[in-house]
Amino acid sequence: MISGVSYNVFNGEEHLLHSIRQIRPCVDFVGLVVQTVSNLGNPAGPALEATVASALEQGLADRVTWYVPDLAAPPVMNELRKRNIGLDDARRAGVTHFMTMDCDEYYDTREFAAARDFIDACRIRASSVRTYLHIHRPIWRSRLPDNTCCAFLSEIGNDTVITLNAPYPTFIDGTRGINGNGRPFHFFDERIIAMKHMNLVRHSIDSKLSNSSNAGMTEFMKGVRDLYAAWRPGQPLAFPGKPPMEIIEVPDLFGIDAHFRPRGHTTENP
Numbered sequence: 001m002i003s004g005v006s007y008n009v010f011n012g013e014e015h016l017l018h019s020i021r022q023i024r025p026c027v028d029f030v031g032l033v034v035q036t037v038s039n040l041g042n043p044a045g046p047a048l049e050a051t052v053a054s055a056l057e058q059g060l061a062d063r064v065t066w067y068v069p070d071l072a073a074p075p076v077m078n079e080l081r082k083r084n085i086g087l088d089d090a091r092r093a094g095v096t097h098f099m100t101m102d103c104d105e106y107y108d109t110r111e112f113a114a115a116r117d118f119i120d121a122c123r124i125r126a127s128s129v130r131t132y133l134h135i136h137r138p139i140w141r142s143r144l145p146d147n148t149c150c151a152f153l154s155e156i157g158n159d160t161v162i163t164l165n166a167p168y169p170t171f172i173d174g175t176r177g178i179n180g181n182g183r184p185f186h187f188f189d190e191r192i193i194a195m196k197h198m199n200l201v202r203h204s205i206d207s208k209l210s211n212s213s214n215a216g217m218t219e220f221m222k223g224v225r226d227l228y229a230a231w232r233p234g235q236p237l238a239f240p241g242k243p244p245m246e247i248i249e250v251p252d253l254f255g256i257d258a259h260f261r262p263r264g265h266t267t268e269n270p
């Protein structure tokens with residue numbers, strides 16, 4: 001197995017280097033597909049390009065491909081194109097097992113390595129994992145996994161392409177399904193490995209929400225923004241149209257909480 005990942009990069013760059021450091025010991029190739037203008041025409045944050053340069057300088061990333069979005073296309077199509085560019089970059093680097101990631105996604109190093117070795121030993125062609133939501137800080141996490149899973153390492157060939165909303169054994173982002181019909185397929189138990197999603201842990205939540213592929217859903221996104229602003233530790237989190245989600249305190253698994261703790265807070269509770 002030659003394993004590789006590609007990060008879809010626009011915002012959330014405050015997570016990028018921390019995220020890569022967790023999995024860099026486990027993979028042979030890390031690529032970044034980066035855009036400086038969002039799929040909706042908004043400029044990236046001022047730290048993006050320096051963060052990408054730092055990833056290269058530190059040996060965290062092996063390749064950077066710059067992407068210019070088609071602003072006339074639906075945002076999801078630009079996202080899909082970026083993920084396929086990342087797939088192509090990895091394939092050219094000789095990668096045989098691939099996954100696509102976002103900047104705010106984290107995996108435990110030991111869990112990732114064990115899952116990779118299991119896939120290799122059992123000749124798994126496609127796989128997925130459960131995910132956990134985090135809010136405000138890395139220490140505040142949903143007790144139960146999210147309904148949306150994430151495609152994990154999957155075997156690729158010369159003709160492998162990611163197609164939008166391709167059939168997949170578990171419910172995943174429609175821009176990530178690789179070899180969903182391939183067998184054997186493995187869905188990892190969350191006690192073995194899970195993706196820790198820092199989706200609501202941001203220096204600027206507005207940048208995330210205003211440039212999301214769902215940004216056109218104005219009432220929903222306003223609801224998420226209001227929910228984020230109003231949430232406090234000890235309270236459930238209830239997304240519009242969804243049942244309340246219990247949020248618990250967890251250890252700072254990746255040693256990043258200090259980067260996201262509000263200024264002036266020195267104790268564990270904000």
